[in-house]
Amino acid sequence: GNSVTQMEGPVTLSEEAFLTINCTYTATGYPSLFWYVQYPGEGLQLLLKATKADDKGSNKGFEATYRKETTSFHLEKGSVQVSDSAVYFCALSTTSGSARQLTFGSGTQLTVLP
């Protein structure tokens, strides 16, 4: 079956530090890959996505590249801000019938200190 393994947290960084959150996946076929973010008290928001190998998703300074050869989709940001403190979830989807089910990793809590 499908699965997502992501770096366990919590992760604590100082403002302007470099961020990497590792994510690897197992899936049949050619999944789409996502990073979702959950800010305190809010729902999950789509941060970025990539739908095929070598695609790079980017948003708000965050980037992730779909690496089929290593089955990875690591999240990176060059300079984090306090406002980036949140829980980050890596996810994949495969089409099942007419639906796009999401399979999530366990989430990584990020805290950025001023």
Next chain:
Amino acid sequence: EAGVTQFPSHSVIEKGQTVTLRCDPISGHDNLYWYRRVMGKEIKFLLHFVKESKQDESGMPNNRFLAERTGGTYSTLKVQPAELEDSGVYFCASSQDGVNNEQFFGPGTRLTVL
């Protein structure tokens, strides 16, 4: 435009009691999904509605869980009777199209079973 809303935000009940969670999707979204996150682990798919029909309920853990979406608008998820292991955060998501469109998530309902 209002996002996905969930009610209540938090529910504390005793083992053996019944709880009903509600989700109001974004207006016009035919697809509605339920997910849950137990004990800080990965978010797992529970089921998917297309309008009022259950498209996929392969993730429902057992027959103590009953989901409905009468009239194809809001959905309810009833747990009866609740057990300790049902504690977690229950997320609802909706999308306009089941395959290509982004799923928009609600803030979740935190369920605590004592």
